[in-house]
Each structure stands twice: as C-alpha cells, then as structure tokens.
Amino acid sequence: MDERAFYNESQTVKAAELTCPFCRTPSKHDLRWLVRRKKDRLPGNANSEDRMKFQKAQSYMVLLDDKAACKNLRCRKRFDITGIKTMAFLAEGLPKEE
Numbered sequence: 001m002d003e004r005a006f007y008n009e010s011q012t013v014k015a016a017e018l019t020c021p022f023c024r025t026p027s028k029h030d031l032r033w034l035v036r037r038k039k040d041r042l043p044g045n046a047n048s049e050d051r052m053k054f055q056k057a058q059s060y061m062v063l064l065d066d067k068a069a070c071k072n073l074r075c076r077k078r079f080d081i082t083g084i085k086t087m088a089f090l091a092e093g094l095p096k097e098e
C-alpha cells in the first residue's frame with residue numbers, strides 16, 4: 001500500500017522571513033506547504049505490514065516552494081529558498097484546518 005493512503009493531503013500557506021542573497025533584504029514570503037495529515041484509521045484493504053507502518057506514521061508537512069522572488073523593487077531577483085526547515089511534523093493538537 002502506498003504511504004500516501006495513510007494521509008489526507010491538503011495545502012497551506014505560511015509566512016516565512018527570507019533574506020535575498022543578492023541584495024540582503026529580508027522580507028516575509030508566503031510559502032506553500034503540502035500537509036499530510038494522518039487519517040484516523042487505515043483503509044480497509046491494509047495488510048499487517050501496512051498496519052505497522054501506519055502506527056509509526058505521523059502527520060507532517062513539506063515545503064512545496066523552492067524559490068522565492070525578492071520583494072525589494074530594485075532587485076526582484078528569484079532565489080533558492082534556504083535556511084529554513086523544509087519538512088515539519090505536525091504536533092498533536094495543532095489547529096484543525098477549515
């Protein structure tokens with residue numbers, strides 16, 4: 001069973017402060033994340049190996065964007081997003097998405 005069957009996928013946007021490597025201007029950027037929220041229970045066709053994997057699975061999110069555009073109007077270069085975590089586990093009790 002594909003690991004993706006364990007999760008409900010959605011997307012979210014979070015602001016992150018990034019510094020442009022060209023002009024050194026820091027600014028807030030809205031970055032897109034793919035959210036994989038673990039399902040309450042396994043799909044019916046799961047086997048015992050799937051069940052073991054499912055037990056260990058955790059909700060997490062991964063960064064979808066790999067580039068950002070500088071917001072300094074005199075620069076506006078695109079640069080690679082670095083220096084931030086590109087994957088994060090979602091702790092229990094995180095606000096439910098609307």
Ligand SMILES: [Zn+2]
Nearest residue numbers: 020023070075
């Ligand atoms: Zn810049």
